[in-house]
Amino acid sequence: IPLGGYVKFFGDENAASVPDAAALAAMTDEERRHSFVHQSVGRRAAVVVAGPVANFLLAIVIFAALFMVFGKPSTSPRVDAVQPGSAAEAAGFQPGDLVLTIDGRRVESFPDMQQIVSTSAGETLVFEVDRGGVKVTLKATPALKESKDRFGNVHRIGVLGISRSPSPDDTHFQPVGPLKALELGVQRTWFVVERTLSYIGGVISGREAADQLGGPIRIAQVSGQVASEGLPSLFSLTAVLSVSIGLLNLFPVPLLDGGHLLYYAIEAVRGKPLSDRAQEVGFRIGLAIVVMLMIFATYNDLLHLAAQWTAS
Structure with missing residues (x-):
């Protein structure tokens, strides 16, 4: 379900996992051993x-x-041309430079470099390049540029002003084994987390700009557009959405999983949980935050x- 879901545990009053006082009082000793609220803080946090x-x-x-099925796209991260007046020119890039690392992160292909630069508009990046066998360190700040995809969606991306002119035999998909694919999967997931937090x-x-925040309407729209590009793109979008949902749920907002973890941390420090009144106030504030976020995201979608529609 795109809108998410919840789990109501035994002994809870509602979806926010607020204990049901009446139900707790009527529980037998056996039921108390199995109720969620009577478990240790560590067990509740783990769940x-x-x-x-x-x-x-x-x-x-x-x-x-x-990565296992299709391989890893591989194109040499070589600079073939530098656009005059661009951030790359200001940083000192020259044709023939081979990018080795960006902010200490190894760059294995031109798409790797594009991915990092496109999500780093306005941020100063440190490049290590190979220039004729000599390692050179350059600092560049990608400029912000609005770009339209083939569906007409506007995206704000970072650009350096460098280009690559690959030959037909220059770009290929490098086969990877299970362990390498798992490593790349972890790296790609971390990249999504890192860039989301940065945004x-x-x-x-x-x-x-906050107008890039989208809700269910945009998710449905983008899903339909991506599905037309084939299953690999759709699965990739599914993975990105899964990361986003997991990350959102970890925010320390009462009502979300992160809010429950915050309450459990306070309980572990104090030796006892917050009062029912304090938790109720927190859940109400959390609900207000979530509702306002959904309204704002839907407003952006509209x-x-x-x-x-106006552009068409």
Whole structure:
């Protein structure tokens, strides 16, 4: 279900896992041994964190399977041309430079470099390049550019101003084994987490526009568009959405899994849980935050659709 779901444990009053006082009072000793609220803090935390962990594991498995079936795209991260007046020119890039690392992260192909740069607009990146056998360190800040995909969706991406002119035999898919595919799956999942957190931090600091936040309407729209590109693209989107759901649920907002973990951490420190009143207030605040976020995301979706209709 795109909108998510929940688990109501034995002894809970509602979906927020608020204990049902009447039900707890009427429980037998045997029932208390099996009720969620009577478990240790560690056990409750393990149960709650299992959901987001499952989301991350699903993404890793999907990405790993895609790498195993289709291989890893490989194109030499070589700079063939530098656009005049671009961020790359200002940083000192030259044709023939071979990019080795970005911020200490190894770059194995040109798509690897594109992926990092496109999600780092306005951020200063440190490049290590091989220039005729000599290692050179360059600092560049990708410029923000609006780009339209073939479906007419507008994306804000970072650009350096360098290009690659691969020959027909230059780009190929490198076969990978199970262990390497698993490693690449973990790396790709972490990349999605890292860039998502970076974007959220950018929204909070004002560096990024919040209109990129989408809700169920945009998810449905993008899913349909991606499905037309084939199953690999659809599975890749599924993995990204799974990471996003897992990450969202870990935010320390009461009502979400992260909020429950916050309560359990407080309980572990205090030696006793927060009062029922304090937890209820927290859940109400959490519900308000989630509802406002959904309203804002839906508003963005409607504006996005209106802009597309106007453009067409």
